[in-house]
Amino acid sequence: MGDEDFPVQARALNHWFGRGEARKQALYDINLRIARGSLTVLVGPSGSGKTTLLTLLGCLREVQQGSVVLLGHELHGATPALATALRRRLGFIFQxxxxxxxxxxxxxxxxxxxxxxxxxxxxxxxxxxxxxxxxxxxxxxxxxxxxxxxxxxxxxxxxxxxxxxxxxxxxxxxxxxxxxxxxxxxxxxxxxxxxxxxxxxxxxxxxxxxxxxxxxx
CATH class of the missing domain: 3.40.50.300 (P-loop containing nucleotide triphosphate hydrolases)
Structure with a gap:
């Protein structure tokens, strides 16, 4: 299958919270592809970064390092207008x-x-x-x-x-x-x-x- 068959992709994705001495890495070198038409579940203990990853894949946070491609669009460095347009094509169910x-x-x-x-x-x-x-x-x-x-x-x-x-x-x-x-x-x-x-x-x-x-x- 080609990249068009994977509407959600992440490559070498890293993410941090905080600044200075309080800076903490939440995601480490995440690589994944989610196929079109699939039902995918992220599992892991509380605090493992599941929600952080979802918010990055869903345009709710800016990508700091690495690549996220959503519905054919690169999110690293995406303009606010593009992020807004993509969010309107998603459905979110919040905790x-x-x-x-x-x-x-x-x-x-x-x-x-x-x-x-x-x-x-x-x-x-x-x-x-x-x-x-x-x-x-x-x-x-x-x-x-x-x-x-x-x-x-x-x-x-x-x-x-x-x-x-x-x-x-x-x-x-x-x-x-x-x-x-x-x-x-x-x-x-x-x-x-x-x-x-x-x-x-x-x-x-x-x-x-x-x-x-x-x-x-």
Whole structure:
């Protein structure tokens, strides 16, 4: 397979935190290639650099040394405009959910398509409602995060990451630590995407609307 078959690549990747005597190396000479259509899991103890690596691969940190190629673009020395454009093609599921407390569940999920550019509000609302419904939250669309359980917040975060049909999706918290409801939903959606040779590069409301309720495999 050629490089085009590996949308995520890292070569001789090193990363440090801190300055002076407090400077500490977090990643050492990382080399990896992730094949298109694959489901890849990073495992290791707390503090081993898993989240640091994911944030570098996902344009959430600047590459200090080495090479990261994401969807055909080199990230070492990438301009802010390129990094922003690439982030809009990714879906992120954060360890702490990172939901906006002033927005409802539906509004939080709508942001997953609104960041893509000019999107019709009614279409974004319909897409958010559909995906939240698939995740069992049809009756929680208008709830603020403060009124949702931890598991429900997890599912809102999953919906926000998936609703824009991203080219790649990054969960920064291991799925086995999610609730019994959230984990099967995530694995099923990921398995479905893994069978796609090339995920869509632009969002379409018809793509989201075609999704059906996932089940645990």
């Amino acid at each position: 702490a959910h990172n939901l906006h407390e002033s927005l409802t569940a539906a509004q939080n999920v709508m942001m997953g398509v609104q960041v893509l550019g000019r999107v019709d509000k009614a279409q974004a609302q319909a897409a958010a409602a559909h995906v939240l419904g698939l995740l069992g939250l049809s009756e929680r669309l208008d709830y603020l995060p403060a009124n949702l359980s931890g598991g429900q917040k997890q599912r809102v975060a999953i919906a926000r990451a998936l609703v824009g049909t991203p080219s790649w999706c990054w969960p920064t918290n291991p799925p086995p630590r999610w609730t019994a409801t959230a984990a099967p939903m995530w694995w099923s959606c990921s398995s479905d995407w893994g069978r796609r040779a090339a995920p869509p590069r632009s969002w379409s409301p018809t793509t989201t609307a075609s999704w059906t309720a996932p089940t645990a495999s």
